[in-house]
Amino acid sequence: MRIGEVLVGQGDSIRAALLAIDRSGWSRAFVADSAGRLVGAVSESAIRQALLDGIGLESRLYPFMEDAGVSTKPGAGRAEVIDLMHTLGLRELPVVDQDGRLVEVHSDLAVAGPAHRGNVAVIMAGGRGSRLAPLTDHVPKPMLPVAGRPILERLVMHLVGSGITRIFISVNYLNEVIEQHFGDGRAFGCRIEYLREDEAVPLGTGGSLRLLAQQDCEITEPILVMNGDLVTAFSVGGLLEAHAGEDVVATVATTRYEHQVPFGVLEQTSGRLVRIVEKPVPSWPVNAGIYVIEPKLISEIPEGRLFLITELLDQCLKRGWPIGLWQVREHWQDIGRPAELAQARGQA
Structure with missing residues (x-):
């Protein structure tokens, strides 16, 4: 899964955010500008509340966007990632390069480890x-x-x-x-x-x-x-x-x-x-x-x-x-x- 396939823009709809969440399996859709720079996130719970309040699927997601919160830099070790996510109670941790572009997202399921290897x-x-x-x-x-x-x-x-x-x-x-x-x-x-x-x-x-x-x-x-x-x-x-x-x-x-x-x-x-x-x-x-x-x-x-x-x-x-x-x-x-x-x- 390429990161561009699960990003949404500020002008996109609530439907687009839900589709991004569905593709990624994350609890949030991350929002980027035209240059790929991280500008915010929209949580699944915020979208659910908006729909319950009668907001349509084609409505723009911008009013429901929040700050993306804490991020980390490329190359951060697994230990640091786990510590940060556990300390802050995060399900996802965005990885942002020096230009502010979102290049990766660590998820709680992914950092738990891949399939078991039989090697000692x-x-x-x-x-x-x-x-x-x-x-x-x-x-x-x-x-x-x-x-x-x-x-x-x-x-x-x-x-x-x-x-x-x-x-x-x-x-x-x-x-x-x-x-x-x-x-x-x-x-x-x-x-x-x-x-x-x-x-x-x-x-x-x-x-x-x-x-x-x-x-x-x-x-x-x-x-x-x-x-x-x-x-x-x-x-x-x-x-x-x-x-x-x-x-x-x-x-x-x-x-x-x-x-x-x-x-x-x-x-x-x-x-x-x-x-x-x-x-x-x-x-x-x-x-x-x-x-x-x-x-x-x-x-x-x-x-x-x-x-x-x-x-x-x-x-x-x-x-x-x-x-x-x-x-x-x-x-x-x-x-x-x-x-x-x-x-x-x-x-x-």
């Missing part, structure tokens, strides 16, 4: 986060708040909103903080179980995956694995679908790393200057800390020792097993250092 997710949340000390002296890094909500909670809500309802969290350092906050996951609309490492024997991002073999479950679908210190709204469905569409044993999500060269770069051929490129910004694809792996790879992970997931990928490559790449196009930020945390919090 594993979130790595066992690290000490020593580079963020003293903030992490008593709080594990994934539980540090960003915009009023722990990073790990944002990830859990994003997964649930994408249809994943069975989540394993790998814990070690200050595991009780995480487990007390999430419990069994019911309060977050999912089932959460814990992969508990021995604090004296950290297993790393790959080794803790081996603990899945000890769980009471049969995993047949590809497994989504991600670091627990990411602030991102990546497309879970897009990644899983990309993996399913290729003959690969794993898919690595990538993002771009840019480096500002502070000098003019000289390009040459045979000792002769060809051109000068002033302060270029080259970029490279880098590991985003998000993966999809086939269940059969779990048995390839050694038990009881430190083992990084990148080692698992290296083993696959040495055996000639193909690994796919998928680019994260949405916002992505790793929270590993104080400057990155400050940036995520809007303090930098």
Whole structure:
């Protein structure tokens, strides 16, 4: 459904507003000017009252138009949208761009999440986060708040909103903080179980995956694995679908790393200057800390020792097993250092 198909103009009729409400399933018809800028809304209840008062269907809706109320900007995360809608008791939340144009509408039914996915997710949340000390002296890094909500909670809500309802969290350092906050996951609309490492024997991002073999479950679908210190709204469905569409044993999500060269770069051929490129910004694809792996790879992970997931990928490559790449196009930020945390919090 395109947004233009459910907008009405100020000069339109009550009938047009009712048709827009019927097409969208919303409780309001949103009113835009000729440039698509949001100027108001007409609620179904206001229309009903007008009809009861004897106003005809062909009457102009303008006299019944109200302010559209609170809106949000494009790119707002699911957690922020849910918080805003729940706090204000909204059934719909319009999304307005910098020019005031209505580009999308979040509805209470849509943010509840899409169809269930059979994949399980594993979130790595066992690290000490020593580079963020003293903030992490008593709080594990994934539980540090960003915009009023722990990073790990944002990830859990994003997964649930994408249809994943069975989540394993790998814990070690200050595991009780995480487990007390999430419990069994019911309060977050999912089932959460814990992969508990021995604090004296950290297993790393790959080794803790081996603990899945000890769980009471049969995993047949590809497994989504991600670091627990990411602030991102990546497309879970897009990644899983990309993996399913290729003959690969794993898919690595990538993002771009840019480096500002502070000098003019000289390009040459045979000792002769060809051109000068002033302060270029080259970029490279880098590991985003998000993966999809086939269940059969779990048995390839050694038990009881430190083992990084990148080692698992290296083993696959040495055996000639193909690994796919998928680019994260949405916002992505790793929270590993104080400057990155400050940036995520809007303090930098």
